[in-house]
């Protein structure tokens with residue numbers, strides 16, 4: 001790797017010093033300065049997680065878990081701030097994470113994060129925050145530790161309120177040292193041009209999702225301090241080593257340069273961001289790992305906070321959407337990002353570095369965004385547009401020449417593929433780009449067999465789940481494997497609240513499909529960097545792994561082996577399911593004044609917890625002249641079922657009412673008879689729903 005030096009460095013430093021003196025002189029001549037007396041701050045936070053040493057002005061955060069706030073409040077007794085227009089915080093961070101500074105205006109209509117909180121990043125020493133011009137009084141200020149960080153220290157030298165000529169907020173996204181663009185200047189690279197993707201993917205082992213370069217929140221401006229927002233610590237060499245030691249052979253780096261790492265409206269990427277990626281890539285390759293650099297993800301472009309930044313003309317932010325309307329701008333953005341990545345990573349890297357076009361590209365504004373339908377014109381159009389984006393990326397990478405002319409590229413399908421199994425790459429609507437290089441493109445999808453979202457995930461591994469991924473593999477056989485094209489699954493995973501044996505049994509079967517000898521397939525396992533989170537299998541601060549039997553099942557499975565579970569583990573982790581007979585399934589009464597969104601009950605509740613057939617007894621209160629109760633459900637494939645379209649529901653025997661598709665409630669107790677066929681449907685669906693009108697449902701109890 002060539003160490004690029006900034007030849008202009010000396011001159012620019014002088015300019016910076018001059019600018020600093022100029023700013024300092026404004027400050028010295030400020031008309032009004034009010035210095036906050038930090039000595040009045042409590043020495044210890046209420047939750048004991050933050051201590052303040054008044055002698056050294058040092059704040060120390062020690063958290064046991066990330067839900068602890070670690071903040072102290074200093075009352076300013078409703079201070080009149082009309083004479084000032086900025087707050088200035090002078091500080092020094094010892095370590096990798098900054099802190100949150102809150103101006104608590106006397107206005108409870110303001111949003112705590114967006115309107116009141118400023119993150120002071122670790123790499124700056126001063127933060128200027130313009131006061132809101134419509135605010136006259138300040139209740140107080142708060143200082144708290146950065147989110148999720150277990151230990152950190154910072155010194156606050158002073159907090160002042162001032163009146164200055166030009167109240168400008170410190171830009172935490174600015175390239176303060178004028179670092180030059182990161183360019184890979186190695187002239188001669190070596191890459192195995194003849195290596196075939198089919199043989200290559202078999203060598204990549206199991207990957208780990210390493211989400212340190214995507215900042216998920218847009219509520220606050222973190223600048224370059226992005227790692228902790230995703231639950232990870234700032235990357236270290238030791239961290240990468242521990243990942244390798246655990247048995248992972250590939251690292252997947254999702255990136256999102258459009259979320260605060262652009263320097264201008266031409267989408268120039270902040271060199272600090274590229275350098276940080278490069279550092280991790282270099283550490284991983286030194287460990288003889290493979291590294292995937294994944295292009296931007298689309299998800300955050302749908303958020304209100306993002307739209308607000310774009311509307312304000314914030315040049316540090318940009319994104320893409322798979323849609324005709326956004327195509328022109330999206331293509332410009334995608335092309336700019338990949339041109340710069342291809343310049344930064346080329347001849348210094350052989351086939352150990354892999355590119356992946358995009359992460360979960362989606363058309364948020366189409367009704368089938370996450371469950372596309374091959375027979376819908378809008379969805380067809382979205383596939384066409386994504387195919388064009390992928391082509392543009394492949395062309396841009398190839399045009400950079402050198403090793404990139406024959407580098408392996410993972411090509412992502414629409415949304416990364418969803419649970420309906422009809423999106424992503426398992427359809428003829430997805431096309432691999434045309435490529436000058438031979439056998440270097442790899443179609444790529446994601447799969448969360450039991451769901452990735454806690455509220456709607458499956459708790460139990462059922463035949464339907466197995467059938468679904470078996471069907472996906474059968475389609476992959478037809479479309480790719482039979483044609484000597486490998487497939488990469490760049491995200492697979494389970495959330496940890498699902499009983500571990502259910503997850504293990506699921507991944508045992510899934511990995512046996514992945515490892516079948518007539519296929520060339522590999523996976524990256526998804527994790528968060530914080531074990532308190534839904535998918536937190538790894539504590540990146542302590543370098544500690546959780547649910548290792550689950551992880552080892554994947555690692556062994558990738559080699560076509562079964563991880564041997566001890567008898568003790570099996571005994572202690574047997575999935576236990578309690579009977580729900582006689583239990584009220586409602587935590588509190590559900591009132592249905594009129595038809596609207598149904599009240600959802602997770603289908604998981606019915607799994608092996610009832611007899612083969614049973615009754616449901618409802619205690620109701622009738623609140624109007626036409627009380628109606630509806631029992632409905634979403635089946636495994638997400639099709640909606642209610643009395644009017646499902647004979648099984650129409651046939652329900654009812655005591656205490658009349659079944660007219662929906663149930664006309666005639667008494668305060670209604671009993672429904674659920675036969676064996678309907679019971680099976682309710683178990684493995686995507687939710688049972690209660691709806692209706694003029695009723696309060698006081699209880700819902702399964703009886704034999």
Ligand SMILES: [Zn+2]
Pocket residue numbers: 366367368372373376377378379380
């Ligand atoms: Zn559609």
